[in-house]
Amino acid sequence: MSAPGPHPPLDDQVERTQLSWRRTALSYVAVALLVAHLSADGDAVTLLVVLATMAVVLGFVWLSPAKLVALDGVAMVAGVAVLCVVALAGMR
């Protein structure tokens, strides 16, 4: 095993970044389910919107074979924005 150089190995960097994307995607799923549970309040349309948004974000972020950073980022931010709107609309 060679001693670490001045920069961390690139393989590690790529893997860390991939894991970071997946961690963020999983966090998104958790937050989306929380928003759906607490804010949708049985409204089928809102629930459908949240689930559809979640599917789109996961499709972009997790399943895209070539990572398009800017586009995936926009998809993620748009997904968060949808959740924020649903949350604001569902506030008591």
Place this chain on the structure above:
Amino acid sequence: MGSDLCQSEVVDDQGAGRPAWPGWVYGGGQDPDVRFSLANERTFLAWVRTSMALLAGGVALDAVDLDGPRGLQTLLAVVLVLLGLGGAGIAWARWALTQRAMRRREPLPGTRALAVFALVLILVAAGLVVLVL
């Protein structure tokens, strides 16, 4: 993908398969070391996760019943959700500006947004203390 990237010491964005979109980010300058691009990407994702945590906090705060005034509780919940919304947008803008600056060998953009975030969060925390006590 990773093993291919390790063939050379410095691999640019194009070598990592990054598309040249948006044009105002990738339009000028030279590709930076891919490590810096990846670090910028991870910072963006950390901001997004922070935004989602704020959103979740706002939704959860609205859902619980506290003894304090209901109006203040709703206000704090709305502020948290709006912070989450703003944070996600700022995250992308910050990623793009940083990537652009790295390509052009310019100074990186500042972290003014972080200071504003911290200030608003301090105010929200103070409001929460009022709510709980």
